[in-house]
Amino acid sequence: MKVALIGVGQAGGKLAESLASHDLARSSVTGTLAVNTARADLQPLHIDTLLVGEAQVNGHGVGGDNELGARVMDADATEVMEALSGRVTSECDAILLVAGLGGGTGSGGAPVLARELSEVYDIPVYALGVLPGRNEGALYQKNAGRSLKTLAREADSVILVDNDAWRAAGESMDEGFAAVNDRIAQRVGLLLAAGEYEGRDVAAESVVDSSEVINTLREGSLAAIGYASAASSEDAAENLNAVTSVARNALLTGTSLPDATEASSALLVVAGDPDRISRKGVESARSWLGEETGTMQVRGGDMPLDSDRLAALVLLGGVERSPRVREFFERAGAAAEEVERADATESLVSDDLDGLL
């Protein structure tokens, strides 16, 4: 599946860079651009960059103000669209916006760009949205709640990654970002590799195609992905359990949105050496996936890789009814009230101070 990648904000830029560097051998990325209001966040990147909002914030970023982030992106939208035009080629199957939803620039700017891109291009506009972890502050939760509501409306689908999901035990948020970004890039990169396989002589009908990804994502506005891998035997017949257990682990312990197990559609990609993939295992994993997520729409396909391990990548479309999504919106709603109360107190205090001075 060929995509043009657009990173918005700090997390978006770093993730777009990680995704582009994971793609080197696969050629599923037709072009990459990082857009930000903060000059300092663009400087370390090795991909093309565009600074926006200079007139309003002079390269200093928008802080955590996602309303300002949205206004700035709106004002500079024409410039961004021009910079993107050469990267969205006729080969592209989709456009992928990448952003952390808890900050300011990505949170406010990604929904604006999703709207602009959908107006101009006929191909789907997807977003990869990073949700703040549970321990991040109220402003992050509030911002992410607002951003996600708009983004879900403007983009064709938002693939959610919870920042708590793929952090290894003991990794702090900051030191963990590089590792988390790497995991996100590896997994999303595998999804983008669908249909880009050229090489070994395998039964083409079983190889996963980009249309399977697009059709799975069509069934709802929020999506999640899961991944797991395991050692395998050389003989496919001996790998029935290996295939079913990687599929189980991908869904139950390896998803980007923990506990997102209710979906409108699902795609199971089994990656590995075609000679090692147990067809019976794939069949039983697919029917298990349908039962577990409560959907009759389960697609599937293989991704041939030269490896002695087997991996499962699960894509869930339409996860908005999942308990995890409800829990997130409750947290974001409570955080919004908290932020509003704090703002009201602050303005009372400053009114009092004004009266005293």
Ligand code: GDP
């Ligand atoms: P912006 O530059 O104003 O868009 O703000 P950020 O991109 O820094 O967004 C802040 C949110 O993104 C917070 O929830 C952070 O936890 C998260 N974040 C920041 N940097 C990274 C990163 O490199 N990787 C990941 N996964 N999340 C990040």
